[in-house]
Amino acid sequence: MKTQNALHESKNLPIYQHKATLQQAVKDNSFLVVTGETGSGKTTQLPQYLHQNIKLTRKLYTLYYSLRIGITQPRRVAAITVAQRVSQEMHCSLGREVGYQVRFDDCTTQDTVVKYMTDGCLLREILADPVLSQYSVVILDEAHERSLNTDILLGLLKQTLSSPDKASKGRSVPLKVVVMSATLETDKLSVFLGGCPVFTIPGRTFPVTSKFSCAIGPKDTESSVYVKEVVKVALDVHTSEMAGDILVFLTGQSEIEKACDMLYEKAESIDYRYDVQDHKVEGLLILPLYGSMPTDQQKQIFQPPPPGIRKCVVATNIAATSLTINGVKYIVDSGFVKQLNHNSRVGMDILEVVPISKSEALQRAGRAGRTSAGKCFRIYSPAFWEKCMPEYTVPEIQRTSLTAVILTLKCLGVHDCSEKPVRGKVTRLGELMVEFPLPPGLTRALLQAASLGCEDLLLPVAAMLSVENIFIRPGHPEKQKEADKKHRQLGVQAGSCNDFTMLLSVFEKCKASDAPSAWCKDNYIHWRALKSAFSVETQLREILLRLQKKRDFPMEKFNGNKSELFRRCLCTGYFTNVARRSVGKVFCTMDGHGSMVHIHPSSTLFDQEAQLDWVIFHDLLVTSRIYIRTVCPIRYDWVKDLLPKLHEVDVYELSSVAREEVTDEEVAKWVTKEAAKRQTGGSAEDVF
Ligand code: CDP
Ligand code: MG
Numbered sequence: 001m002k003t004q005n006a007l008h009e010s011k012n013l014p015i016y017q018h019k020a021t022l023q024q025a026v027k028d029n030s031f032l033v034v035t036g037e038t039g040s041g042k043t044t045q046l047p048q049y050l051h052q053n054i055k056l057t058r059k060l061y062t063l064y065y066s067l068r069i070g071i072t073q074p075r076r077v078a079a080i081t082v083a084q085r086v087s088q089e090m091h092c093s094l095g096r097e098v099g100y101q102v103r104f105d106d107c108t109t110q111d112t113v114v115k116y117m118t119d120g121c122l123l124r125e126i127l128a129d130p131v132l133s134q135y136s137v138v139i140l141d142e143a144h145e146r147s148l149n150t151d152i153l154l155g156l157l158k159q160t161l162s163s164p165d166k167a168s169k170g171r172s173v174p175l176k177v178v179v180m181s182a183t184l185e186t187d188k189l190s191v192f193l194g195g196c197p198v199f200t201i202p203g204r205t206f207p208v209t210s211k212f213s214c215a216i217g218p219k220d221t222e223s224s225v226y227v228k229e230v231v232k233v234a235l236d237v238h239t240s241e242m243a244g245d246i247l248v249f250l251t252g253q254s255e256i257e258k259a260c261d262m263l264y265e266k267a268e269s270i271d272y273r274y275d276v277q278d279h280k281v282e283g284l285l286i287l288p289l290y291g292s293m294p295t296d297q298q299k300q301i302f303q304p305p306p307p308g309i310r311k312c313v314v315a316t317n318i319a320a321t322s323l324t325i326n327g328v329k330y331i332v333d334s335g336f337v338k339q340l341n342h343n344s345r346v347g348m349d350i351l352e353v354v355p356i357s358k359s360e361a362l363q364r365a366g367r368a369g370r371t372s373a374g375k376c377f378r379i380y381s382p383a384f385w386e387k388c389m390p391e392y393t394v395p396e397i398q399r400t401s402l403t404a405v406i407l408t409l410k411c412l413g414v415h416d417c418s419e420k421p422v423r424g425k426v427t428r429l430g431e432l433m434v435e436f437p438l439p440p441g442l443t444r445a446l447l448q449a450a451s452l453g454c455e456d457l458l459l460p461v462a463a464m465l466s467v468e469n470i471f472i473r474p475g476h477p478e479k480q481k482e483a484d485k486k487h488r489q490l491g492v493q494a495g496s497c498n499d500f501t502m503l504l505s506v507f508e509k510c511k512a513s514d515a516p517s518a519w520c521k522d523n524y525i526h527w528r529a530l531k532s533a534f535s536v537e538t539q540l541r542e543i544l545l546r547l548q549k550k551r552d553f554p555m556e557k558f559n560g561n562k563s564e565l566f567r568r569c570l571c572t573g574y575f576t577n578v579a580r581r582s583v584g585k586v587f588c589t590m591d592g593h594g595s596m597v598h599i600h601p602s603s604t605l606f607d608q609e610a611q612l613d614w615v616i617f618h619d620l621l622v623t624s625r626i627y628i629r630t631v632c633p634i635r636y637d638w639v640k641d642l643l644p645k646l647h648e649v650d651v652y653e654l655s656s657v658a659r660e661e662v663t664d665e666e667v668a669k670w671v672t673k674e675a676a677k678r679q680t681g682g683s684a685e686d687v688f
Contacts, residue, residue, distance in 0.1 A: 010089060013041030014203045022046060022199060023053040026137060030161050031193040032178045035186045036201030038363075039324035039370050042180050043082050043141055047071050047114045048090065050137050067136035067173070068112065072119040074147035076102035077291050078322035081298050083107070083116040090114070103437050104466065104536045119149035124437065126156060127412060131169060137176045142322060143189060144181040146395035152405055154179065156412070158193060182321050182363070206369040208331075208376050216335060216380040218387045221353065222624065226334045227255050229379045231262045234312055237330045237377060239270065242278045244329025244374070245311040247319055249364050251338045251353050253290045253468070256314050260288045261475045263312065282308040289315035289323075292468035294528060301325055317356075320363050324370070331368045333361060335380040335389070341399050343622060347593040348577075349401045352622045355380075355388040403440050407433065429554070432547055436540065438462055442618075445573030449566075450544055451554045457566045459544070460507040461500050463537035465618060465630070470506065470533070471602065472524040483524035490523060491604040498632035499618075500570060502604050507533060568638050574616040575642040579628060585609040587628065600627035614639070 010016065014036065025032050036042055047069050054069075073079040083100035090098055099108035101117040108115055119140070125132065132138060138157065140150055157177050161167050167174065179189055183200075190198045215229045230248050237246055250256050267284045270276065285305045289298065304327060305311040313325055317337050336353050337360070343350045356364070361378070368374025378385075409415075410426045411434045426434075429447065436443040442462050449458035464470060471487055474480055490509075491502050506523075510530050513519040520527035547553055558565055579587040579597055587609075589595045599606050600621060616639075618630035 010041065010045060013039075013045060015041035015045045015201050018199070018201055019045075019049050023049055025197060025199055026050060026176055026178060027053075029197055030174065030176060031158075031196035032176075033186050033189050033193065033196060033198040034178055034180045034201070035183050035198060037203035037205055037370075038182055038321045038366070039326075040201045040203045042201065043071065043073075043078075043322075044086055044089070046178070046180070047116075047139060048086065051114055054136065068134050069114050069137045069139070070122060070132070070135045071114070071116050071139040071141055072122050072150065072153065073116060073322065074119055074142050074145050074150055075291065075318055075322050076105075076118050077293070077298065077318055078142075079116040079118050080105075080107075080295055081302075081323060083114075084295065084299065085302070086114060086116070104532070104539055119147055119153055120437070122153060123149050123156075123408060126153070127408060127434065129170075130156075130412065131160060131167060131171050132175060133170050133172075135175060136173065137178060139178040139180060141180045142182075143179045144185065145321070146393070146397070148396040148400060148402075148405060151395065151397050152409070154192070156414070159414075162194070205366060206371070206373045208365045208369040208374045210365050210376040210378060212378045212380065212382050212385065214381045216384055218384050221336070223251065223255050223353065226250075226336060226379060227259050227262070230314075230332050230334050231259050231266070233332045233377050233379055234263065234314075235266055235270075237332065237375075238267075238281070238284055238310060238312065239276045241330060241375070243281055243310065244372075245305070245313070245325070245327045246330045246332060247325060247328045247367055248312065248314040248332040248334070249319070250314055250316065250334050251336050252316060253292060254473075256288045256290050256316065258475060259314050260286050263314070280308060281310050283310070285309050285311045287311065287313045289313055289319060291316065291318065292529075317360075319367065320360065325367075326371070328367055328370070329372065329374045331365055331374065331376040333364050333376060333378045333380075335361070335378060335384060339399075340396070342401060343620075346589060346595040346597070346620060346622075346626055347591055348620060350620045350622050355384070355390075357390045357393040358385065359392050361385070361389065407440065428552060432553075435543055435547060438466065438540075441573040441576065443573070445570050446540070446544070447554075448556075448572040449569040450548065451556045452558050452565065452569065453555075454565055454569065455541075455544060457504060458569060459537050459540055460533070461503050462540055463533040464503040464507055466536050467529045467532040468526065470503075470526050470529040472526055473602075474524070486523050488604070498567070498605065499603050499630040500632050501566065503630070506530075507537070564638075567632055567634055570616060570632055571634055571638045571642065574618070575639050577617050577619075577628075578614065578634070578639050579617065580614050580636075581609060581612050587615065595626055597626045597628045599631055600629045603629065603631050605631050605633070 015022070022034070034042060034046065050069050073082070079100045079102050083098055084094055087094040087098035092098055095107045095109055096111045098114045099112035101108055101115065101121050103118065103120060122138070140153055143150055143154065161175065161177065179193065181189060186198050190196050213233070216226055220226065227250070230250060234246055234248050248259065250259055263284070263286045267286065272282050287301050289301050301313050302325065311327065313319065319325060335355055337356045338351055339354050340349055340351050341354065342348070343352065365376035368376055406422060407426065407430055410422065411431060415422060432447055433440060433443045436446070438446070442465060446455065446458045446462050449455045473483055490506060493505070506525060507530070510516045510519055510525065511534065516530070517527045520530060560568065576591055578590040580590055582588045582596070585598055587597045587599070589597055597620065599609060605612065612633050614634050614636050615628070615631050616634050617628035621627040621629055
């Protein structure tokens with residue numbers, strides 16, 4: 001029944017009337033740009049049309065038939081949910097004719113002909129097979145998002161197809177590339193691709209009225225403020241507006257969970273006889289939607305709510321273009337997004353909450369006008385719009401570190417990958433590193449451990465850092481206390497003195513437990529996250545085993561203390577993330593920026609700062625302060641040779657950030673302390 005509905009719906013989508021034209025256009029062109037309003041059917045339908053086309057013309061295109069159609073998505077959730085939907089429409093079980101592949105999760109078989117995947121996965125495939133010989137058509141979806149990997153793929157595919165020699169090498173039939181985008185900047189795209197045709201799917205949109213509020217001004221970036229405000233506005237909409245679903249845009253998992261908790265609580269006390277204006281509305285169905293949610297829960301958001309019930313989806317930016325939720329009439333826009341940015345205050349890439357761009361705000365509002373006129377409630381003021389929101393979102397390639405991508409490109413033999421030619425060849429180590437779908441620092445630490453024969457310490461840590469947060473922190477204050485206590489206990493039991501060993505210990509304890517899911521529940525640990533960590537660890541181990549079999553896999557000897565081994569391996573990878581304690585609980589990063597950072601309260605080392613001197617950390621979180629997360633104490637002499645620049649850092653030099661946050665008195669004290677320390681050559685504790 002559901003499948004029939006889906007099929008019926010798909011014939012009503014705007015793209016349906018253009019099926020034949022699109023099929024022909026792909027046949028006739030190497031590159032094609034396809035654009036159309038969000039929800040017109042590009043992602044779910046076009047791959048099916050191309051697949052059918054190949055089937056129908058099988059006689060002529062026998063060779064194509066055995067090849068795949070690959071569709072990339074910048075977000076893993078989109079790849080998974082869309083593949084699910086399309087497998088339903090094509091009456092096959094997921095993983096057979098229609099499948100998906102995202103990092104650490106490959107749901108494809110030899111039968112898979114329509115393959116949805118993240119752009120990162122296709123980039124890895126290109127590494128192994130530059131002409132993508134398995135594919136007849138590659139569709140780069142959501143190109144307007146300008147994700148780093150999609151941009152790189154665009155460049156690489158353009159280069160490959162523009163040289164006929166390269167393009168046909170190892171291929172039986174020419175590759176076709178379709179680039180899909182929401183209605184933005186398609187002309188630029190076409191010019192970039194040598195003036196290829198642009199196919200626009202005409203769509204109808206309905207007017208959306210937008211209303212600003214004064215709740216969020218230019219200075220209100222605390223999550224507690226905007227979470228509270230979106231909840232209030234969503235409830236106002238629910239009680240005062242006529243039927244129609246609500247879509248709330250928030251920043252990330254924890255904010256979404258908080259908002260949903262608050263909504264559940266408040267929605268319970270609504271008296272539908274008196275409080276709600278539209279008496280046909282008799283309940284509120286609250287559904288979260290974020291990247292790392294279990295997929296069976298994600299499915300729910302696409303289903304229509306029961307009669308009389310209003311659906312309220314609280315989502316990240318994923319609902320802006322990647323996924324279309326039918327029936328939405330009201331938007332509540334927080335005005336913020338969680339984005340990976342190169343933060344010049346700290347000189348590193350940080351996932352941070354920033355105001356969205358004006359074009360993004362318009363895209364969000366547009367989600368309310370797909371099937372009828374809608375309303376968008378912005379919780380921010382016109383001043384916020386003017387002063388804080390840029391016109392357009394800066395493409396990821398211009399705002400994040402390119403380390404991993406440049407390594408990939410160089411391994412592919414692309415050496416002119418930046419305006420400044422990148423000198424140097426990839427070392428053997430670099431070639432090994434590129435095999436791991438992990439951040440370079442973590443990969444380096446893992447390879448170091450492997451070369452010293454202690455990969456069992458690092459593999460679980462790398463896996464744990466590759467899945468969603470494993471620690472549960474309930475919203476209820478009492479439960480929160482209990483969870484914190486349990487987590488502390490886990491740390492103590494492990495005898496762990498840092499957050500990396502804590503991760504290792506949780507992994508090992510859970511794995512050794514007879515009833516792992518109960519163990520997790522008891523210790524406030526996400527069982528689902530741990531399950532993924534187990535699977536990720538196995539996959540990383542497989543990659544490592546494959547590399548270790550090679551003759552020239554590096555092996556080293558370690559002469560130091562055994563208990564140092566683990567931390568020294570970490571230092572090899574994280575030498576760029578070093579901080580030294582300066583005043584009280586304040587640490588100073590040693591990357592040349594000298595930013596003032598604090599240990600995040602979730603760390604096992606929180607509140608023990610006084611006993612620490614040098615530390616390394618996995619990542620940073622910027623709110624009103626800069627926090628370092630997943631921290632490990634180290635010794636200066638372990639990193640000093642890895643980062644010669646460290647010597648040049650003048651620890652007295654306080655950055656502008658420091659001046660903002662540390663009082664003059666504290667600075668004076670610190671300087672005296674530092675001077676004394678230099679004189680005596682001892683540690684801070686020796687002096688004070
Ligand atoms: O890619 P584009 O934005 O043009 O549209 P689409 O993602 O192909 O969506 C077409 C229709 O399929 C929309 O009405 C979606 O709501 C629906 N859809 C769905 O019901 N379930 C999914 N998992 C994905 C899409
Ligand atoms: Mg789409």
